[in-house]
Amino acid sequence: MRRMLVAGNWKMQGSMHSTREWIDRVKVTSSPSCDRVVFPPFPYLGAAVEAATTGELAVGAQDLSEHAEGAYTGEVAASMLRDMGAEYVLVGHSERRQYHAESDAVVAAKFLAAVSAGLQPVLCLGETLEEREAGKTEEVIQRQLGTVLEQCGLSAFTAAIIAYEPIWAIGTGHTARPDQAQQIHAFIRSQLAGRDAKLARMTRLLYGGSVKPDNAAELFSEADIDGGLVGGASLQAADFLAICAAAC
Numbered sequence: 600m601r602r603m604l605v606a607g608n609w610k611m612q613g614s615m616h617s618t619r620e621w622i623d624r625v626k627v628t629s630s631p632s633c634d635r636v637v638f639p640p641f642p643y644l645g646a647a648v649e650a651a652t653t654g655e656l657a658v659g660a661q662d663l664s665e666h667a668e669g670a671y672t673g674e675v676a677a678s679m680l681r682d683m684g685a686e687y688v689l690v691g692h693s694e695r696r697q698y699h700a701e702s703d704a705v706v707a708a709k710f711l712a713a714v715s716a717g718l719q720p721v722l723c724l725g726e727t728l729e730e731r732e733a734g735k736t737e738e739v740i741q742r743q744l745g746t747v748l749e750q751c752g753l754s755a756f757t758a759a760i761i762a763y764e765p766i767w768a769i770g771t772g773h774t775a776r777p778d779q780a781q782q783i784h785a786f787i788r789s790q791l792a793g794r795d796a797k798l799a800r801m802t803r804l805l806y807g808g809s810v811k812p813d814n815a816a817e818l819f820s821e822a823d824i825d826g827g828l829v830g831g832a833s834l835q836a837a838d839f840l841a842i843c844a845a846a847c
C-alpha cells in the first residue's frame with residue numbers, strides 16, 4: 600500500500616466510449632508513490648475493470664446496498680461488485696446522504712456490507728455551509744464517524760479510507776483552504792487515535808471538494824492529507840493525471 604491515494608468520482612457522467620478512452624490513457628502512466636482509483640457509474644464498471652488491466656489503476660463503485668441479497672429492486676450488493684472486479688466503494692457520499700436520505704445508520708450498514716464482502720470502503724464525511732458557519736463542523740464529523748465506529752467496530756476500519764468532503768466545497772469551485780482541511784483531517788485522525796493509535800496512523804485520509812490540478816499540491820502537502828477524492832476534475836484524464844502527479 601502506498602501512502603497517497605487519488606480517486607476520481609465521475610458521478611452520473613461519461614459513456615462506455617469515454618470510460619474506455621480515459622482508462623486506456625491513465626493505465627499506461629505509472630504512479631510510483633500514489634494509488635489510483637476510478638469510480639465510474641455502475642453500467643461501466645465491467646468495462647472499466649476489463650480495460651484497467653495493468654495494476655496501475657483500481658476500480659470502485661459509487662454506492663452499494665446495505666443488504667447482502669434479496670428483494671431490493673434496483674439495488675446492487677457488495678458481493679456483486681466484488682464479483683465484477685471492483686475493489687473499492689464510496690460510502691456515504693454527501694449526494695447520497697442529501698438526495699437519497701441516507702442516514703448515518705444506513706451509511707454504517709453500507710460500510711459493514713462493503714467490508715464483509717472484501718471491498719475497501721471510502722467513507723465520506725462532511726458538513727454543510729450552515730453547519731460550518733454555526734461552528735458545528737467537528738460535532739458533525741464526530742457524529743458521522745462515531746455512528747460507523749459504533750455500528751461496525753474498529754476492526755472494520757482496517758482496510759478503510761476516509762474522505763473529508765465539506766459539502767460547501769463539492770462542485771462549487773470553493774476549495775477548503777489547506778489549513779482548514781488539515782484542521783479537520785487532524786481532528787478525524789485524533790478521533791481514531793483515541794481508539795487505536797496504530798489504526799489512526801495507517802488510515803488514509805483524503806480531501807474532496809473542488810480539487811484541481813492547480814490547488815492539489817498545496818492541499819497534499821498538509822501533514823494529514825493523504826490524497827484526494829476528485830469529482831469534476833477527474834473527468835478529463837489529463838487533469839486527473841496532473842492531480843496524481845501532485846500527490847507523488
Ligand code: PEP
Pocket residue numbers: 608610764768769770771772807808809810828829830831832
Ligand atoms: C466529489 O464528488 O466527491 C467531489 C469532491 O466533487 P468535486 O471535486 O467536483 O468538488
